[in-house]
Amino acid sequence: MTRLPASAIVPILLLAGCVAPAPERPPAAPPVATPAAMPRPSPPPPALATPASFLLEGVARQGGLLLGIAPPGTVRMMLDGAPVRLAADRRFVIAFDRDAAVRSVLSATLADGTTLTLPIGVAPRAWRIERLDRLAKVPVPSAAFAARRPAELARIVAARAIDGGSEGWRQRFVWPARGRISGVFGSQRIYRGEPGSYHGGVDVAAPTGTPVVAPADGVVVLAAATPFTLEGRLLIVDHGHGLNSAFLHLSRIDVAEGQRVDRGDTIGAIGATGRATGPHLHWGLTWRGARIDPAAVAGVKGP
CATH class of the missing domain: 2.70.70.10 (Glucose Permease (Domain IIA))
Structure with a gap:
């Protein structure tokens, strides 16, 4: 049964006090409560990966290479929207071009549909x-x-x-x-x-x-x-x-x-x-x- 806020109840009570009492009527049957439709939950946003989710070895910098291990249960990985190949033991390699942007995003999709994302800061280099x-x-x-x-x-x-x-x-x-x-x-x-x-x-x-x-x-x-x-x-x-x-x-x-x-x-x-x-x-x-x-x-x- 829907509850009204207190601000809505007060005016109704004041108005009732100014009206003559009506003749008594036989009590009506108690109302049957109709459950309100529950809104469909929106999908949860991608969880930010923690250090325990991804294991990375190397230095993330322009022209650099990283070796890594994906989180348990990973079925698909992406780097900046492009697929990354996974070995059977969840190991992988990624690298950054000489002119790579200073930020990349590594994501892993788990078997249950959960997506983990890991922002990676790519250090710029001073070239000769x-x-x-x-x-x-x-x-x-x-x-x-x-x-x-x-x-x-x-x-x-x-x-x-x-x-x-x-x-x-x-x-x-x-x-x-x-x-x-x-x-x-x-x-x-x-x-x-x-x-x-x-x-x-x-x-x-x-x-x-x-x-x-x-x-x-x-x-x-x-x-x-x-x-x-x-x-x-x-x-x-x-x-x-x-x-x-x-x-x-x-x-x-x-x-x-x-x-x-x-x-x-x-x-x-x-x-x-x-x-x-x-x-x-x-x-x-x-x-x-x-x-x-x-x-x-x-x-x-x-x-």
């Missing part, structure tokens, strides 16, 4: 920027380059889409070659206010023939024995879950496509093939298209 008071020299592509390049890019895209089932993403990475660091990740030149493309990997300078080893377990998804126009002899190794390494300018390749390699296996040798000014290894690391700093994964001390 060189400002030049001149225009960039843009080489005019030759007809031969224009004819070959589309097929080369298509092979690279197709190779990076292959999931060879490797578990190398779980491992601690090692440097693939010994030598001097001649180029750092993220460095960039700006020509009269116009930014040029940034350096998407780490360069290790060493004599031609210096061995190159696999930084982690993986599957060879591209082995370009015929040098590409820019990358030269190019080797791409899939480490699983969207993480892969690219090795550029090799003088030789010692493995074949589809071959499984273990961390530390020799896979090729440093060279100067493709567009290179001298013998060195360019090591690039990507996760689902995001470029990652190899030094942040293998250790800043270098090879």
